[in-house]
Amino acid sequence: MALHLFDQWRARSPYYNESHDAWAMTVRRFVEKEIAPYIDEWEEREEVPLTLNVKAAELGLIQLGFPEEYGGITQGIDAFHSIVTGDELAQTGASGLTASLFMHSVALVPVLRFGNEDLKRRVATEVLAGRKTMAIGLTEPSGGSDLAAVKTRAERRGNKWILNGSKTFISNGTRADYLTIVARTGGPGADGLSLFLVEKGMPGFSATRLKKMGWHCSDTATLYFDDVELPAENLLGPENRGFLATVSNLNNERAGLASGACAYARCALEEAYEWACQRETFGKPLIKNQVIRHKFAEMMRQISASQAFADQMVWAMMNDKLDFALLSLSKVQATRTLEFVARECAQILGGACFVRGSKVERIYRDVRAHAIGGGSEEVLLDFAARHMGFG
Numbered sequence: 170m171a172l173h174l175f176d177q178w179r180a181r182s183p184y185y186n187e188s189h190d191a192w193a194m195t196v197r198r199f200v201e202k203e204i205a206p207y208i209d210e211w212e213e214r215e216e217v218p219l220t221l222n223v224k225a226a227e228l229g230l231i232q233l234g235f236p237e238e239y240g241g242i243t244q245g246i247d248a249f250h251s252i253v254t255g256d257e258l259a260q261t262g263a264s265g266l267t268a269s270l271f272m273h274s275v276a277l278v279p280v281l282r283f284g285n286e287d288l289k290r291r292v293a294t295e296v297l298a299g300r301k302t303m304a305i306g307l308t309e310p311s312g313g314s315d316l317a318a319v320k321t322r323a324e325r326r327g328n329k330w331i332l333n334g335s336k337t338f339i340s341n342g343t344r345a346d347y348l349t350i351v352a353r354t355g356g357p358g359a360d361g362l363s364l365f366l367v368e369k370g371m372p373g374f375s376a377t378r379l380k381k382m383g384w385h386c387s388d389t390a391t392l393y394f395d396d397v398e399l400p401a402e403n404l405l406g407p408e409n410r411g412f413l414a415t416v417s418n419l420n421n422e423r424a425g426l427a428s429g430a431c432a433y434a435r436c437a438l439e440e441a442y443e444w445a446c447q448r449e450t451f452g453k454p455l456i457k458n459q460v461i462r463h464k465f466a467e468m469m470r471q472i473s474a475s476q477a478f479a480d481q482m483v484w485a486m487m488n489d490k491l492d493f494a495l496l497s498l499s500k501v502q503a504t505r506t507l508e509f510v511a512r513e514c515a516q517i518l519g520g521a522c523f524v525r526g527s528k529v530e531r532i533y534r535d536v537r538a539h540a541i542g543g544g545s546e547e548v549l550l551d552f553a554a555r556h557m558g559f560g
């Protein structure tokens with residue numbers, strides 16, 4: 170009965186080989202043993218134990234693509250191994266979990282690119298071993314779409330920087346040990362921004378957790394900086410050059426988000442399909458009704474197109490052929506597909522979709538995090554339109 174969509178997808182795709190399949194099975198066993206039995210409880214408790222990061226690091230899950238000298242893994246892998254990791258984690262139906270495990274995939278990059286050797290060794294080795302966690306702070310209470318309008322300010326005082334301002338909707342915000350923060354160091358606009366590393370426990374830094382519609386197991390917070398004193402080496406990269414470093418860093422995230430949205434859509438579809446085969450109405454299983462069958466065909470149509478688009482973007486990234494406009498469109502395409510699929514699957518589950526306990530219920534309420542986080546639909550569509558020369 171089961172469609173085994175996850176495996177079938179890879180088998181048909183030109184981008185995956187035996188190495189990806191083998192890695193998928195390794196991650197699958199980890200998910201079955203360390204996550205699946207506990208995820209409902211973590212969602213209810215609204216936290217993922219920090220020990221999961223250590224266990225994930227022991228397997229090599231959170232180090233892919235990072236330099237080996239700091240504990241990363243580069244030998245014998247490519248970007249599709251990371252996509253496979255996200256895919257397998259998606260089978261939990263809990264995308265908030267990936268925020269707990271993978272915020273360093275964006276936040277650590279500027280530290281490795283710009284930090285001095287001491288900082289890199291101190292931060293990266295601990296984070297890649299799962300002993301410390303990270304967050305990235307771009308969005309502010311006054312808005313997140315317009316990054317160039319950041320108000321949080323850092324001022325040089327002697328050989329220190331003094332940080333003042335606030336960030337909000339920050340994943341891992343209260344539990345992160347290290348936070349990569351965008352702040353204004355110069356005049357208005359994109360040319361006045363720099364990146365800093367803030368460390369948990371620094372005097373003047375505090376964070377409060379937010380109650381959310383979805384992503385319950387993920388820690389999302391508002392951060393406050395009140396005269397936080399940062400050593401000179403915590404400035405990451407050249408002063409006033411933080412905007413480009415930040416946006417170029419978001420490409421990996423967007424590619425991952427696009428593939429992830431497709432994977433959660435497949436996860437929802439698989440659960441709804443099982444339900445449609447078992448649930449009987451009017452004397453026959455739901456799936457025997459043409460209107461229900463067609464829902465599955467329609468969902469597969471959209472998932473297949475979105476997944477192919479997303480995979481192509483990963484390939485383009487690996488081969489230096491990435492078109493940023495298409496990457497933006499791919500993320501929008503994938504999250505719209507997820508939104509459609511979540512809606513259709515919830516409809517197929519009927520009243521059961523409204524009760525806690527199914528993956529579909531969780532995926533349905535998590536959809537907005539996909540469609541808004543990492544660049545909202547409107548912002549990405551407009552970026553793509555302008556980049557492609559429309560208007």
Ligand SMILES: Cc1cc2nc3c(=O)[nH]c(=O)nc-3n(C[C@H](O)[C@H](O)[C@H](O)COP(=O)(O)OP(=O)(O)OC[C@H]3O[C@@H](n4cnc5c(N)ncnc54)[C@H](O)[C@@H]3O)c2cc1C
Nearest residue numbers: 305306307308312313314338339340538542543545547548
């Ligand atoms: C679950 C979750 C986790 C997140 N994690 C992080 C994180 O770890 N770090 C971080 O920095 N941020 C994070 N964010 C914030 C996210 O990146 C922002 O929510 C997003 O960038 C949009 O910013 P905003 O919410 O302030 O919306 P606004 O910028 O206020 O925009 C509101 C709405 O208007 C639309 N809009 C804005 N401008 C225009 C325009 N010119 N034309 C048409 N429409 C427009 C937007 O698309 C959006 O739908 C997270 C968000 C969520 C939901």
